[in-house]
Amino acid sequence: xxxxxxIQAIVKTAVESYADGFQTRHIAEKLDPxxxxxxxxxxxxxxxxxxxxxxxxxxxxSLDSSLGNMLETMAMNLASLTFDVKKVLKGP
Numbered sequence: 773x774x775x776x777x778x779i780q781a782i783v784k785t786a787v788e789s790y791a792d793g794f795q796t797r798h799i800a801e802k803l804d805p806x807x808x809x810x811x812x813x814x815x816x817x818x819x820x821x822x823x824x825x826x827x828x829x830x831x832x833x834s835l836d837s838s839l840g841n842m843l844e845t846m847a848m849n850l851a852s853l854t855f856d857v858k859k860v861l862k863g864p
Contacts, residue, residue, distance in 0.1 A: 774853035786846040808834050
């Protein structure tokens with residue numbers, strides 16, 4: 773059984789790294805027409821919402837997607853402390 777400090781270190785590292793990366797990426801891509809937010813803003817369905825809502829909707833969609841990926845990775849890292857974790861499932 774992993775100790776509490778190991779689990780806390782994994783969670784802290786994952787969350788801090790995620791927050792720093794999310795901020796850095798979106799600031800760096802602000803003027804890039806093919807950046808994450810700009811690609812989501814120009815979605816035909818989001819475009820109909822108007823300029824004010826487009827940015828926030830794109831930011832939330834990006835946050836939701838990348839947060840889910842971070843949580844999945846963190847959960848796998850935590851599980852690997854106790855279990856043999858595989859990303860591939862084979863079978864019929």
